[in-house]
Amino acid sequence: MAGDESAKGTHPVVLQRSSYPEYLRITEILRKETVGGILLLIASAIAIIWANSPFADSYFAVRDVEFGYEPWHLHLSVGTWASDGLLAVFFFLTGLELKREFVAGDLRRISRAIVPVAAAFGGVVVPALIYAAVNASSPDTLRGWAIPTATDIAFALAVLAVISSHLPGALRIFLLTLAVVDDLIAIAIIAFFYSQDVRPAFLLAMLLPLGLFALLAQRRPKFFGTTVHGPWLILLPLGIATWALMHASGVHATVAGVLLGFCVPVLRKSDGKPAMPRPGKPGLAEVLEHRFRPLSTGFAVPVFAFFSAGVAIGGPEGFASALTDPVLIGIVLGLVLGKPLGILATTFLVTKTTRAHLDPGLSWWDLLGVGILAGVGFTVSLLVNDLSFGTGTEHDDHAKVAILTASLTAALLSSVVLRLRNRRYRRIEEEEKIDADADGIPDVFEDHGN
Template sequence: MAHENSPEPVRARAVILQRPSYPEYLRISELMRKETVGGILLLIAAVLALAWANSPWGDTYFAIRDFEFGYEPWHLRLSVGAWASDGLLAVFFFLTGLELKREFVAGDLRKISRAIVPVAAAFGGVVVPALIYTAVNLSSPETLRGWAIPTATDIAFALAVLAVISSHLPGALRLFLLTLAVVDDLIAIAIIAFFYSEDVSLAFLLWMLVPLGLFALLAQSRPKFFGRTTRGPWLILLPLGVATWALMHASGVHATVAGVLLGFCVPVLRRKPNGKAALPRRNKPGLAEVLEHRFRPLSTGFAVPVFAFFSAGVAIGGAEGFVSALSDPVLIGIVLGLVLGKPIGVLLTTLIVTRTTKANLDPGLSWWDLLGVGILAGVGFTVSLLVNDLSFGAGSPHDDHAKVAILLASLTSALLATVVLRSRNRRYRAMAEEEKIDSDDDGVPDVFENRD
């Protein structure tokens, strides 16, 4: 019997940003390699667009971007630029919804203790930039509409920068950045749906539920309807997805919202014969793997770069035009929001969660690591350009100045993140070598077998 005055056992403090499981580490590493290629293509497309728009042949670029075609009755007569932002970008958000669902259903983030930090950091990284932009533009109702522009993080662009400056980033930080960016994009989509949708048609929204419901029903019942083939889902679900997108667009809600909803409908867990859920086996991919395999190359290799090409092109107007843009509160709010607001929001929220839950940062990480990732989150490009298109009319001075601000802020954030993360690269390299040690030759490095 314990003595009545004996001290109570000390409870171990929780640890945040722990090393992920080995399967999750492998999956995140593979995903980051794919997104890195997309980020490089994204950067090339943006540079080409800027060069063409400011060349003697700039009028040709804008003529192509503004050329309209399509079917008018369903509000589908759109310009080439609008088709890229409303149509092609829906593929990107489909994968975003799919990735987010996978993280919270089958990934390490299904545990609340692991999910709370990156999710909270994502919200902090949205709120603080929005507040900074609002404070700068509070006296101008005309420019205040762009408050959501600096709230987004570009997944592909940020990961591409990360791959160039620090290829040995610890797995926990990779997962942190990826989850933060994905949740960030989901918040941006919610903002678009609630704040940037005009003249919403309830009739079209209700009709949209029909193909969306059929898509969800068939996707969840894949073995019964499609058997073991992978061609069946592709041929049947694709038309339902297109119909959902078209009706969502006709309703007045931005069509990219349909991409996220469709991604949420795809099952991540494979069904056993007894009806219970299980993680997909390597030799028996689930529907999520099938659709991701089909759409990932389309998104990273075509959809996002084409969108960037038609959205990033802006005629700066030489040195005089650039100087005039610097005085626009839109540019000031966006640059301050992305460059300062993002790292402040990410770090402050993570610190608050750590203090309120009495948790410790993983011993293998430093707050300098989180600062570098927070700065890198300020690389806002794809979704920021999309929100800008919805905030200001194409070709207006504020629209052009906002594009300059997004490019300037993204470049500045990338350079600052390079300074911070490169200084930690030697530490990352030592950790990466540790991750390769497999003393018992079971195919799993020792550091992943000795986790609490």
């Protein structure tokens, strides 16, 4: 990473190998997210087929059924419950993961964090600028500038699973961190640019359950002892209250998920002092991550995709009409070209300004493949699309076609690049396993002082 010294010189190394515990943790996360990505693809395919079948009316009827409690502004359609409610679980995990990376992961060192964080910003800014340039003459469509800014980590990892990629751990961590950071940027964009009719009274009231959640989560040992089941009785209702008040305030409710994730402590308490989590003695963030990840990847995100991906294309004529919409052009160019361009250009600038160089085991072709794969935008792109144009509008439908088209294009292009690298890394991985000592840790990690 930028800031770490190479074994062969004094210049910093970008994307250096991670520590072995971090490698194992990230591998486990990626395995779970890959399963979620496959479920996401299945749910989306069913939605698209149903929405374009003779039974399409029943799909939209189910999506638009409303229920809930009106005085709390919670009388919502099924589709809105999925985007505002279920996605809050996804963003709660995003907050947990990002905080854990910067508090206890390899990214707690600025030298390791600067590259993926900078690349994430580049991967957000360049697609947004491309979309804005294409739609500069159309104020109505310019509102969708944030649609091509996010990466769907579950979808991207499902693509990796299909091509059986043996990418180095450093690249996988880079992709995961980049996706988490740009999801966080996207939720900040939603909070500041897509919130409507903000009600300060509800926003201030939301701070009370959020503050209590943070206080009780931080002081968990004193309040709940050593059991991991006790916090549910108090923390879960406080989390739901925070979400409900955030929704009522006019700020998108998924923002509450990120804030709650940031409130959860990563470090565990040892003799009354903060200590790093370790096997058998996890912090509360790790406990909640294990509990909520199956709910997010196995239910929340696939259900959201099911109710958001369904778009009536309208046959060849409808697809031809979508192709002339600047919304589709801006999204496709932003995701397919803007994402890899922003990520590669930013990483290149970091290496030049810090006089750093890539780890000798990696190539710029690897970063190109990952950059193209980051153009697989889906979950957050669909969410921003609905906020930009409104569910069921013409631009909304065209944008969904664009998101699907761009994601599939990025998946195919990245598969070509990464398959060319796959054989080489499979051979290296097999050699590392052979070189493992009796302690079970591959020598290559020990050689790097990790």
